[in-house]
Amino acid sequence: MKLYSNSFSPNARRPRICAAELGIKLDIVELDFQKGDWKAPAYLAKNPMGKVPTLEDDDGFLLWESPAMLVYLANKHPDKGLAPTDARGKADVARWMFWNASHLESGVMTFAFEKMVKPQFLGQPTDEARAALGLADWDRFAPVLDAQLAGKDWLCGKFSIADIAVGVTVDFAAMVGLDVAKHRNISAWMGRLRERASWKA
Helix, strand or coil: CEEEECCCCHHHHHHHHHHHHHCCCCEEEECCHHHCHHHCHHHHCCCCCCCCCEEECCCCCEEECHHHHHHHHHHHCHHHCCCCCCHHHHHHHHHHHHHHHHHHHHHHHHHHHHHHHHHHHHCCCCCHHHHHHHHHHHHHHHHHHHHHCCCCCCCCCCCCHHHHHHHHHHHHHHHCCCCCCCCHHHHHHHHHHHHCHHHHC
């Protein structure tokens, strides 16, 4: 099973962590953005979005969008228990993964693009107004996550792909300078995630 990836991409971390949890060995194909690997016709034939990651199973099945990869990998190995099998459990995990993609991650990525990507990689000035929008989203949605984690070790009660999906976003938020530490429940949860062998790997 191949994962077309880039070591900087938080999205590419999700399937790597999930595979480590499941004991799956991935053949990592590192794409060099400086060389334009992501725009090459051969890669666009696998992922028309021209982004990472892309998962290629050993039978040639191709999948992009990292949350979908988590679902696919977990469902291929139901014995590992990373995805619920009951209707409510499935809906709860899906709810937090969709919430992350639609709300929390959107704000974090907006902030990161303005504060890190543009000045450090593109040589462009930060648009402070857009960075402020990303920060406002973080300040709005992080308390929702913090409240969900009150009295819980894991987002949906038991460790699942929802923890991987949202945890990667929060780890990236901390890396780009958003204040994670002020949210006590999130901070404790991230401490538990970072202690997992899959996360360290």
